[in-house]
Amino acid sequence: MKTTDSHAFVNQFLIWLLVTFSASGSIGLGMVWMRHQISATANANRRLEARIADVQRRIDETTTAIEGEKGSDVLRRRNAEWHLGLVQATEIQIVRMPDDPVMRLARFGNRDLFHDSVTAVSFRLAAKE
């Protein structure tokens, strides 16, 4: 190709112009698409934040309602309304264990094994067929 030929020059010019327009158009469209995506993501985040805040508000509201229902006055009223007959434990009903309850239960559970007197200990064995 002769580059000094005006025909070739026009062709080249138009092609480059088209390429430039296409490229800049693509870049522009890409940027628009990207900005749209950024906008969509940011708005999605905003909606999520709003949703989280809404959930948090409902949690606070529910927590307040639950705490109100746990109030002594309400529990007393429910006890009377539902005829539950619940009363506070008195000292006479309480057996205090000065030692570790786990060790105490273990001692009770195994009192036959560790008795001072000689006792018969039986072991059950599974018979192999």
Added chain:
Amino acid sequence: MSKGFASNYRILVLATGLFGVFGLLGARLVWLHVVDRDSYLRNIVKARRQIIVEKARRGDILDANGAILATSHSLIEVGVDPSALRKPDDKLHAKDEAKWPQLAALLGLPLAELEKTFTTKFREPAPAPTASAASSAAAPAGLVFNLNLSPAAPATVKDGTAANAEDDDTEIDPAADGAGRHEIKWAKLAENISESTYADIEKLNIHGVYGIRVYRRSYPHHQLASHLLGFVSRQQQPVAGLERYAEFYLRGQDGWREGERDGRSNELAQFRTREVPRADGFTVRLSIDANVQDIIEQELATIAKTYQPVKATIVVSDPRDGFILGMANYPTYDPNEYNKVPKDEQERLKNVAVADVYEPGSVFKIVAASGALEERLVTPDTTFDCSLARADYRGKSLSLPADDHFYDDPHRVPLSRVISFSSNRGAAQLAMKLGEEKFYRYARAFGFGSKLGFPVGGEVNGTVHAPGSAGWDGLTITRMPMGHAIDCTVLQMHAAMSAIANGGVLLRPQLIRQIRDAAGEKVYSFERVELNRAVSTETARTMAQMLMGVATKNGTAPDAAIAGYEVAGKTGTTQKLEPVELANGQTVLRYSTRHHVASFVGFFPASRPQIAISVIIDDADAHAPNGVAYGSKVAAPSFKHIGEQLIPLLNIQAGRGVVPTNLVAFEGGRR
């Protein structure tokens, strides 16, 4: 491509045209972005820029077990813009109007009232005030504001007219029409609407009906510990109690973000430029146990029902570290409805345990006895002649107060009996042995006459006259030991008795255990604070032993005894001062024989104190046995009743068996 089109001339024209167009575009861009930049930018910033404030959530107040005593949650004030309602010629108007009954039901409003609000589009001009109306201060009967904190709707705009000043439930257009009427822009339909109810209201989709979200402080247990918690006003200002004291921890820090908004005022999240996240308030964890608090408030309710006193106070604390487990007063109030307390009952808002003073009466005898023991002037076996009507003191013969107790041998009453029988003459002789300067010093060492540093309630000093001052006369040395001529707060008396319980150290009564951040991490922890040592451990031990004699059948308060537990304490019955008009028209204060303050202050188990309880009942005489409210008859049974309920709740174990009864060990003295 044809040769003709590709001629140099045409190429030149094409190129010139293209460059010209681009040049124009470039010039316009330069014009817009450089020359006119500032003015356009100002418009954009004005129109689109916005700063959104993100409100911090106020921290919760928890009890010792994590129960929520105060919390924040959102509520919605629902209102209507009558001018924005669909017009009758709108085809959707009928559809909206059909939903009004549903809306009224959701709001809990009568339909007629709702319709009236919807159809009232203008506020009529206020009539000119008449002379009589102006002179009546324009305050409608029954309208009561508390502490000058009138609840005002957040969305209220006041235009300064008298009519609008009274009505703060509407927002009006400040510009009046030709007839002087103001267009209503927003009229409140209901407040305190929950999120879930508001969601249902939104589903109705009635044009012009919308809500304003407001954050409100809520106290789920209502009046429980109200005098300690205080309250936050509707304007979100902490007014009293812990809400005010711990404001620094509770309030949090609002966040904000800078960005842009679109034409509908919706935030354009992609254009956020700067953002500071909010920091929610810290959680304040108290030493108060909601169960203990409930027990004492129930007891106060019983006292109020039985004796109908003017006021009453109960304080429960752990004497080993000074932390308060419960503090309650009668009468009380619900902090959720602080604005509904009538104007003439504002005293109900006061924490009388720290803000009011009373003459402590015989409970104060612990000061003279402890001082004399500490100075080695007496022992529990030292005897006093309680038959004496007068005694010599520094060269003067002073009259001794009356004693109304019967002794086997009034000439030889041992100190232990002086305490257990609550002898006024014995106490006077103790103070006289001690001398007024030392007696005064011990009174101050036990915390009387100065603030203990209790964080809430507006603590007052109380009054202890110094020897030689105008308030100290010739008889004060005989009267002050029995708790007259002195006044103190309930908490001061409680702290003094706790000092006996914990081995002689006066501790600061405290309320806050811990501060935690929003993530639950510990920020600060409050520890036991010793103010001073009042007496030695040995003296405190001896005093505790003698005080055990009070709650026995030989003492003044057998009704305070708890089966299986060593109870140490002291009764008090103080005559109240009342104004008496003399013949010459002058009014003087005289001790009344008809009005008393009954008290019992004690602790248990005496050998290993875990709980200190004070019960103070003011003027219960009208309904007391025999018409006199003695501490032994009115306050001591309450002490016992509370103690019995606290034993299983706090797992209080009897001291006996661990430490012999005659030996008293104190954990507090060693810490």
